[in-house]
Amino acid sequence: MTGNFVSRTPMLVLAAALLVVASPAVAQETPEPSGRHTVRQGDTLWDLAERYLRSPFRWDEIFKLNPTVVEDPHWIYPGESLQIPGAVSIADGSTVGVASDGGFPDNSLFRRSRDTGSGQSLLAIDDGPPLPVVSQSDFRRAALLLPESSVGHQGITVRVHQENPLDLNMPPSAGQFSQVVIGLGGLSPSVGDMLKAVRWGRFEEGYGRVMLPKALLRVDRLWSDSARATVVSLFGNYSVEDVVIGVDDYALDPAARAVETAIEITGTIVGFEVPQVLLGLGEMVFIDLGKANEVRLGDEFAVFGRDEDKVINPEISDALIIVRVVHVTEHTATARVTTVRDPGTRPGDPVRLVRRMP
Structure with a gap:
């Protein structure tokens, strides 16, 4: 049986996204009435968290709920049955909190209309949950102005693994889902933790330096002084020698308004x-x-x-x-x-x- 490693090409991710939007009634896209998900080829905890829990950063909730099924969060196998957090089975066979009306989660903007039998997906903005005034993406990709010393431990990107079958003279820059090697330099992450790659920019007298985020990384493997990570979000031109730091906690009530x-x-x-x-x-x-x-x-x-x-x-x-x-x-x-x-x-x-x- 072959495991599904998290690294895939952007083209495959795009094709999968288009398939979901174009075919909402595909049986495989409908969670089981029990509130579980049967793993298919290509699934990752990251993708399942984004699909069912609105945020890929909540992948660890699925991992922690299925300790007897998933031993290593980086490897899940087709046929495994995973419990989805917050999903409960109800009498009519639908699943509350996951996808009670078809192939899309209840909190997705793309949902099958209950008023038509066409099976087409309609935008259902008014009955979806509120979106936060500051998205997690905006929070993570925001440039900061601060003293470099206030950041704490800093690692460094030492290698980018690139697919280059033609042996072209390519710059050592990373793309989404690229594998990178990080010199930890005092950082002490655990497998599955998120790190942020940044680049220090200009000085602003009296305030520090501009810190420009380049990528969000997930730690896949650890050694004594280095780590291998996957690029899960790309904010700019991320390359060798870019600094790596820990990520700030994002905590914002989606319903809160100024x-x-x-x-x-x-x-x-x-x-x-x-x-x-x-x-x-x-x-x-x-x-x-x-x-x-x-x-x-x-x-x-x-x-x-x-x-x-x-x-x-x-x-x-x-x-x-x-x-x-x-x-x-x-x-x-x-x-x-x-x-x-x-x-x-x-x-x-x-x-x-x-x-x-x-």
Whole structure:
């Protein structure tokens, strides 16, 4: 019997994704009434967690629920029956919390319509669960501004395994699902832990350096001073000599929303992730407020022009842009531009908290 290792080519993943969307009524895509999943060729715990639990990072919940079936989380075998966390069997044979209406999980945007017999999948946004104001992807890929010394232990990428059958002169850069070797340099992960590959960028005087995330890695095997890992998410051009660090915990209630507040938290724009003259939607900025100022993930700040009268008592209608915090360090925060009224924001412009997360 052949095990299914987590590494697969992006083309196969894309083909599998298209098959799911195009064929929602395929019997193999429907979980069993007992709330279990029978492993098929190509399945991984990572994929099953993404499918049934909304997040691939919850793969360990499936692993821990099936200790007598899965001995090594990197290897699962066709025919094995896995219990899915939160799934219970009900009288009519459907599975609550997994896929009670067909081949897609209840929390998927693609769900088979209960009102038609066509078997077509329709977008069902209104009856799905709320999405967090800051996604885990945005949190993980956000550039940070912080002192390099505050990060703690840092490893380094020493090798990228590439498929190069034609022996081409290719740069040592990694793609999604590539295998990499990491020099741990003081890091002490366990098999299955997640690490983040980053690259240090420019200095911002008084605040530290810009840290640019490049990839999210899953540790597959450990030695005394090194590890082998798989690239599970790619954020940029990840290559040999890029630094590897631990990942911050992501904890955000999907239903939580920022509300208007009278709490006075003010600061300034320190700089931009990408230096530029005009800011657009989705661009990232750094502000000089962080955990020490009780800034929270999802908080919203208004950015004003450097006009003293407006800084003293600014109205939100005077704001040049509105930004939402997507990551917080001890003394700075990274925020994404969500509203643009005037793209001419500059470093040094004042900011004020206008909506606060609970």
